[in-house]
Amino acid sequence: MRPTKIFILAMLLMVATLGTKAYIGTKLLTHIKKESKGFAVIELFTSEGCSSCPPADALVAKIAKEDKDMPVYILAYHVDYWNRLGWKDAFSSADFSKRQNEYASYLHLRQIYTPQIIVNGKTEFVGSEEGTLRSAIKTNLQVASPAQLSLGISAVEKGQATIKYSADGTDSNTVLLIAVLQKNAQTKVERGENVGRTLSHVQIVRKLQKVALNSKTGTVNVSLPNGYDASGWELVGLLQNTSTGAITGAAKIKGTSATI
Structure with missing residues (x-):
C-alpha cells in the first residue's frame, strides 16, 4: 500500500520534532556543564x-576522563607510611601523610587508611566506592561555591612558575594551596603487596605549597619538580579554611590558561 500525503507529512513532522528535542537536550546538557554552581575537589590518599588501592586509582582515572569538562578537580596523594612494608612508593611524601592526618583531625576520625577519598574537605569514604563518589560529585556541583578563585601563569623559567591569583569570598582563616600535578605515570612494582603488578596513576600530587592570603590578589612563585612540562603536568589551586578543613573554592591552570 502506497503512503498517503498526510502520512508522509506526519512522519516528517515527527522527525523534525524529535530532531528539535535532541538538539534542545544537547544544548541543555552543554548549558548545565557551563553553568555548574559549584565544584568538587576529590583528594585521594x-x-x-597497598593492595586495596589500585581499584581506587582506576576509579579516579575514570572520573577524570568523564568529567574533564566539569569543575571536578582530582588530586592523588601518595602517602609514605606503607613504604616500611617492602616497597617504597617513588611518589610518596611524609607531607601527604601529614595532610591526611590533618583531615583525620578535621573530620574526627580515629585513624587514617588507604584508599581514602575526601571531597571538598568535608566528606570522606573508602576510595573505591564508585556510587558514593559519584553522588558526592553530583551534590557538590549543585551547591554554589562559597568563594571564587582565578589563577594564571605569568612566567615559567628556571624551574619556577610565577602565578597570579585572585580570591573572593574568603575570610581570615582561608589559605591558598597550589598543587603541582603529574597527570599520568606507570610503575612496575617489584616488592610488597602489589608485587609483579604494573600500576597506573593519574593526577599525582608532586608538590603542595601553602600561600597566606594577605590580600585578594597577589603573585606567588612555585618551584616545579624535575621533568615538569606543560603538556604532562598541571597546577591546581585550592582555597581551604584552616579552622574546618573545608575547601571553599578551586581553579586549575592548563598550560597558560585558568579554568574556574
Missing part, C-alpha cells in the same frame, strides 16, 4: 604498597 593512596599508595603503591
Whole structure:
C-alpha cells in the first residue's frame, strides 16, 4: 500500500520534532556543564604498597576522563607510611601523610587508611566506592561555591612558575594551596603487596605549597619538580579554611590558561 500525503507529512513532522528535542537536550546538557554552581575537589590518599588501592586509582582515572569538562578537580596523594612494608612508593611524601592526618583531625576520625577519598574537605569514604563518589560529585556541583578563585601563569623559567591569583569570598582563616600535578605515570612494582603488578596513576600530587592570603590578589612563585612540562603536568589551586578543613573554592591552570 502506497503512503498517503498526510502520512508522509506526519512522519516528517515527527522527525523534525524529535530532531528539535535532541538538539534542545544537547544544548541543555552543554548549558548545565557551563553553568555548574559549584565544584568538587576529590583528594585521594593512596599508595603503591597497598593492595586495596589500585581499584581506587582506576576509579579516579575514570572520573577524570568523564568529567574533564566539569569543575571536578582530582588530586592523588601518595602517602609514605606503607613504604616500611617492602616497597617504597617513588611518589610518596611524609607531607601527604601529614595532610591526611590533618583531615583525620578535621573530620574526627580515629585513624587514617588507604584508599581514602575526601571531597571538598568535608566528606570522606573508602576510595573505591564508585556510587558514593559519584553522588558526592553530583551534590557538590549543585551547591554554589562559597568563594571564587582565578589563577594564571605569568612566567615559567628556571624551574619556577610565577602565578597570579585572585580570591573572593574568603575570610581570615582561608589559605591558598597550589598543587603541582603529574597527570599520568606507570610503575612496575617489584616488592610488597602489589608485587609483579604494573600500576597506573593519574593526577599525582608532586608538590603542595601553602600561600597566606594577605590580600585578594597577589603573585606567588612555585618551584616545579624535575621533568615538569606543560603538556604532562598541571597546577591546581585550592582555597581551604584552616579552622574546618573545608575547601571553599578551586581553579586549575592548563598550560597558560585558568579554568574556574
